Amino acid sequence: MEEKIDVLDFKNGKKTGEIVLKDFAHTYGIWHGSVHLIIISNDKKRILLQKRCSLKKLFPNMWDISVGGHVSSLESSIDSIKRELGEELGLSLDKFNIKLIKRIKEIFKNGDIDSREFVDVYLTFADIDLRDVVLQEDEVSEVCWFTKQELNDLIQNKKIVSHNEEFNIINEILVN
Numbered sequence: 001m002e003e004k005i006d007v008l009d010f011k012n013g014k015k016t017g018e019i020v021l022k023d024f025a026h027t028y029g030i031w032h033g034s035v036h037l038i039i040i041s042n043d044k045k046r047i048l049l050q051k052r053c054s055l056k057k058l059f060p061n062m063w064d065i066s067v068g069g070h071v072s073s074l075e076s077s078i079d080s081i082k083r084e085l086g087e088e089l090g091l092s093l094d095k096f097n098i099k100l101i102k103r104i105k106e107i108f109k110n111g112d113i114d115s116r117e118f119v120d121v122y123l124t125f126a127d128i129d130l131r132d133v134v135l136q137e138d139e140v141s142e143v144c145w146f147t148k149q150e151l152n153d154l155i156q157n158k159k160i161v162s163h164n165e166e167f168n169i170i171n172e173i174l175v176n
Helices: 022-028 077-089 148-156 164-173
Strands: 004-008 015-021 031-040 046-052 067-070 099-110 113-125 140-147
Touching: 004 022, 015 022, 022 031, 022 113, 031 077, 031 164, 046 148, 067 077, 077 113, 077 140, 099 164, 113 164, 140 148, 148 164
Parallel strands: 031 113
Antiparallel strands: 004 015, 004 031, 031 046, 031 067, 046 140, 099 113
16 A cells, blocks of 8 residues: 655645645655654764665665655654664664754655655664664665765765765764
8 A cells, every 4th residue: 555645835844734645746746754864883983874675766776864764644753763764674763862853855856756855864873783684675675884985985976865965964973
């Protein structure tokens, strides 16, 4: 069953009361909510990134932020990040101390997809053993730790989904 999402007002990001299917929102450029979780190692030298699977409609086979997804209708952003962390990486939010650090407006256009999102960006510091990660294979094909230089190489070579505001935040946190 396709995911239902709340329509958000494009000016302030508040729910309008209207609910639509995610594909409908992506077809018609309707503003909606999403969440990202940035996972940085405790020593602040690495960021965990995921590689989107080849079957994704938007940015297949591209590296992306640690965890991300849409806020389902009637769901809070914290519940969404908890659900996405469990679905995509098989991890429980109970193990992490997360903090909401920013809300960003992002627009992505790719083929017939016009995604307009208010993204609640969360941050946590954790040393995750990749052997503990259980991937949701229809969403994520791989996860890997990257240094600041490796992240910036991905950005320069356009091998990662462009989250420029988040990259600025990450680059301020990561140390060489």
